[in-house]
Amino acid sequence: DQQVKQNSPSLSVQEGRISILNCDYTNSMFDYFLWYKKYPAEGPTFLISISSIKDKNEDGRFTVFLNKSAKHLSLHIVPSQPGDSAVYFCAASEGGGADGLTFGKGTHLIIQP
Amino acid sequence: NAGVMQNPRHLVRRRGQEARLRCSPMKGHSHVYWYRQLPEEGLKFMVYLQKENIIDESGMPKERFSAEFPKEGPSILRIQQVVRGDSAAYFCASSPRGHLNTGELFFGEGSRLTVL
Numbered sequence: 001d002q003q004v005k006q007n008s009p010s011l012s013v014q015e016g017r018i019s020i021l022n023c024d025y026t027n028s029m030f031d032y033f034l035w036y037k038k039y040p041a042e043g044p045t046f047l048i049s050i051s052s053i054k055d056k057n058e059d060g061r062f063t064v065f066l067n068k069s070a071k072h073l074s075l076h077i078v079p080s081q082p083g084d085s086a087v088y089f090c091a092a093s094e095g096g097g098a099d100g101l102t103f104g105k106g107t108h109l110i111i112q113p
Numbered sequence: 114n115a116g117v118m119q120n121p122r123h124l125v126r127r128r129g130q131e132a133r134l135r136c137s138p139m140k141g142h143s144h145v146y147w148y149r150q151l152p153e154e155g156l157k158f159m160v161y162l163q164k165e166n167i168i169d170e171s172g173m174p175k176e177r178f179s180a181e182f183p184k185e186g187p188s189i190l191r192i193q194q195v196v197r198g199d200s201a202a203y204f205c206a207s208s209p210r211g212h213l214n215t216g217e218l219f220f221g222e223g224s225r226l227t228v229l
Contacts, residue, residue, distance in 0.1 A: 004155075034217070043117070043204055043220030044156070089155060100169055101218065103148075105155040 003027045004092050006104035014112050019077040021107050023090030026071065030092040034101065035064060035075050038087045047088070048075070077109075085111045115140065117221035118187075119205050125227045132192040132199070134224045138207030145188040146206045146218060147180055156204060162188060195228045202226075 005024045013019045023033075031052040036044035050057040050064045050073070057064050063076045077084055090104040118137040126132050138145050143164055148156040158172040162182035173180065177195075182188040192199055202225050206218035 006155075036220075041222070043119075043206075043222045045220065046217045049217065091156075100158040100161060100171065101146075101156075102158065103156040105153075 002104075003030075004090055004102050004104040006088075006090055006107050008107050009105070010108040010110065012110045012112060013080050015082060016079045019075075019080045019084065019109055019111070021075040021077075021088050021090075021109065023073045023075075023104055024071060025073075025092050027092070027094070027102070028071070029094045030102075032093045033064070033066060033073050034091045034093075035062075036089040036091060036103075038089060038106070044089055080109075080111045082111050082113065085109060117142075117205055117207050117219050119203075119221035119224050121224060122222065123225045123227070125229065126195045127229050128196055129194050132195050132226055132228075134190040134192075134203050134205075134226070135187040136190070136205030136207075136221060137187040138205075139209075139219050142207035142209050142219070144208045144210065145182050146208075147188075147190050148204045148206065148220075150202045150204065150223075152201070159190070192226070195226070197228045200226055200228045 003026050034049040035047040037047045038044040048059050048062045048064050050066050055066050066073045087106040087108050089106045091101045093101050120135050145162045147159040150156050160173050160180045161169040177193045179191045202223045204223045206220045208218050
């Protein structure tokens with residue numbers, strides 16, 4: 001039973017355009033959400049997070065939106081750059097801490113020149 | 114300022130052998146987490162440890178798997194009598210605080226276990 005779902009295994013976007021990665025969750029107890037980025041043969045690196053008391057968090061080219069009623073969050077990257085090509089994992093936690101983050105399966109973002 | 118260090122990066126074992134994966138957290142971090150990534154899957158939480166304590170092992174298989182984080186030295190994930198299904202990438206992560214922190218984990222580069 002997947003509590004965090006990323007339904008798009010891959011996404012191809014042209015350089016300079018907006019990339020939108022989606023994530024859905026089923027556990028209403030999740031109150032903290034994170035996005036991680038992973039290059040091949042490397043560990044995931046933290047990108048951006050959002051608490052359930054907010055609906056938007058922005059950091060440079062990256063913005064995360066949270067829709068609690070729909071149990072949906074999305075990561076927007078604008079403008080997309082070649083270095084953004086990676087696998088993006090959505091993760092969620094209960095209780096505001098890092099205990100046992102639940103990850104989605106990831107979306108492979110490919111930025112085309 | 115070294116990040117999370119995992120070794121070995123690659124480990125090949127035959128069925129029935131033991132696998133030991135090591136993780137040294139970032140300097141100043143006392144909370145360690147192990148995750149497993151099976152092919153085509155996301156990261157699955159296995160265990161959360163602090164020094165000398167297992168805080169949450171709800172993601173650990175009931176048999177053959179164990180983890181420790183001693184007072185001195187790295188955290189070790191031990192898999193006894195490995196089977197082909199144990200082939201995966203095992204990621205260690207650390208954080209300076211556990212519960213009630215920002216939720217940000219710092220990951221190592223992973224240890225890739227292949228069971229022949």
